[in-house]
Amino acid sequence: MPPKKKTTKTTKARTPPPAETKKRKTRSKTPPPPETTTTKTEGEEEEEEDGNGAIVETTKKRKTLTHPRKEGVSRRRTTSSLEAPIVLLEGHAGAVNDVKFSADGKFIATAGSDACVRLWSYDFDDEDEDEEEEEKKPKKKKNNIENRFILRGHKNAVLSLAFLSDQFSIASASADKSIRVWDVEYAEQVKKYDKSHSRAINCVSANERGTSLIVSASDDGFSKVFDARVAKKEVMQLKHKYPVVSCAFRQDGLECATSGADGIVRTWDLRYATSFQETTNEEVRARVKNDVLCLDTKMTALTMKEGHEDIVTGLAYSYPDGFELASVGMDGKCNLFDLKPFRENADARVEMTYKGVQTDFEKRVIKCCASSPSISANVSSKPTYVSSGSACGNVFVWDQKTGKIKYKLPGHKGSCLSVAFHPFEPVLASAGADGKVFLGELAL
Template identity: 30%
Template structure:
């Protein structure tokens, strides 16, 4: 009998890899668009950059914020990185030179969420904060180009690639859609019974995924012509929240697949077409705050309050 050959599904060095280096809870994580790099942000105020393949070297530390990094996103080319922080600011980083190229100053509360308009020439950033405002930024301008006032803290934001419509979730359990060109709210998504901790658009911008502290993941139809009564496509259960009230995020993968963090220390990967939990992966010793799927291969990465990042292949 020959040796049992381990079936591999990705180009990772090992089926499961542990990435360390953060000295505090890891709140956010994202693969670059080409899948070569992984960025993570932490309570330790730093962003770490890892190579996905080979030895997963830590190739950089982006430091300069005075408080926790709460969310981060790559631009479409993978040469710039946006982030927001509990120090009431957001930043744009040049990844090659590992320098901050722009600092967004204007919020008067913790900036919980940020999201780039990846199709906008010159770059656009949307931020949402505890001061109740959603702000739009062009890094060629010192001040926000638009500020949308709300009565409640903003916990999560995202926008279309064009930057024309913004979606934001708040402490009042709602998600609002805002038309930037016409400067008005176009609809409000209601049905969550607790704070909305993340919102994320799918690749073609037709479906919005939300995570909320009532431990529900909801897929909403956000196409302009959809009637209000038919906007909920599906609601899924599995990932949980806890009294820690971390902003646990859920993200789209390819097609109908989504990934979510959870307060039960598990990584969840679900199929929104048949409402099935495809994977429930253990390993972390603290709340899993964000889970992302690789753009090209069956690889998942997770960020946790245990200060660790796991990266592994899916069978």
């Protein structure tokens, strides 16, 4: 009789009812419901100091926000790799001034007023892999977002970030007048530009293709271009009359845009700079100091004087060609400029004005971004979107062509300062003055 009982139990375990199978899978992959809402993993922190005086802190602390689930209910089928429609990242002791995705989508970088840069790992499913290879690999839990490294070295608030075209480095700009370049994989500082600007650096941007170039915007009235292969100084200066607040590099690295306290958006064709190195004009040579090429506002490719009535705080080129430029200013306007060289009315280049952005008395620097067509589910038309933060705490997402509001996402208890689209998945990241970073899933 005992052997027969064992045989009966084994048969039931092999063919359980469908409901029991879902329960067992849910319990084996996820912790109990009270621990699913907030998961924390704390470990010992290590600090290492490199040769440039930067401190790299590695930590295992992670905090994700997911929706609690009931037993027997399977996970909602999402259009991205996020475990929940909204994921919360916390860790900065102060406002988060900027957030960026790497070009391959595997890293998230956040810049905080606590003078540190945090690198988060973002794991997503690769659709190109075969199903047989996926079955052989050990299954890992989705939404495995962890704070991999904490990069310390700046002596003041980090205001802006930019991933370089090599996909292994990231540049950070700070109010301590310095720009630092970090290696993403090893979390080491590889370059430091601390003598190029005399005042705070408000923004930094980099190209996505070609040689790794960096453009900066500073309160000293200069926007400078750096070659990542040269670690000593800048290679070009773009002179302005007023402080420069925002800048952006076109994807190919041949053109950049700047704007600042005068509310004028300018584009610079960097290919014109080569002629000044070969010229024999003494007046031009007088502006060239220490092999650094100097350009002024008279040499801009396009100058958009109309569109904003106050300081322009954010610029972003459209994808994939960069023929359009999105901007957001302290006047509560978010504009889209047409950068095509031939236009009937060259003075009026505002193609679209997006409504919804608000400003307050604090006049914080708010950034905007544009999405890549690859994240859209509509393969036939592949529309692109423009997003911007707002002082009201909401994130606005507009259709780039029609100007209609696609999403108005709440969540931040303070001003939303920066937004970023994932390069492949319909996920939008937003950083706010409340020290929180939200990852939201979009149906695009």
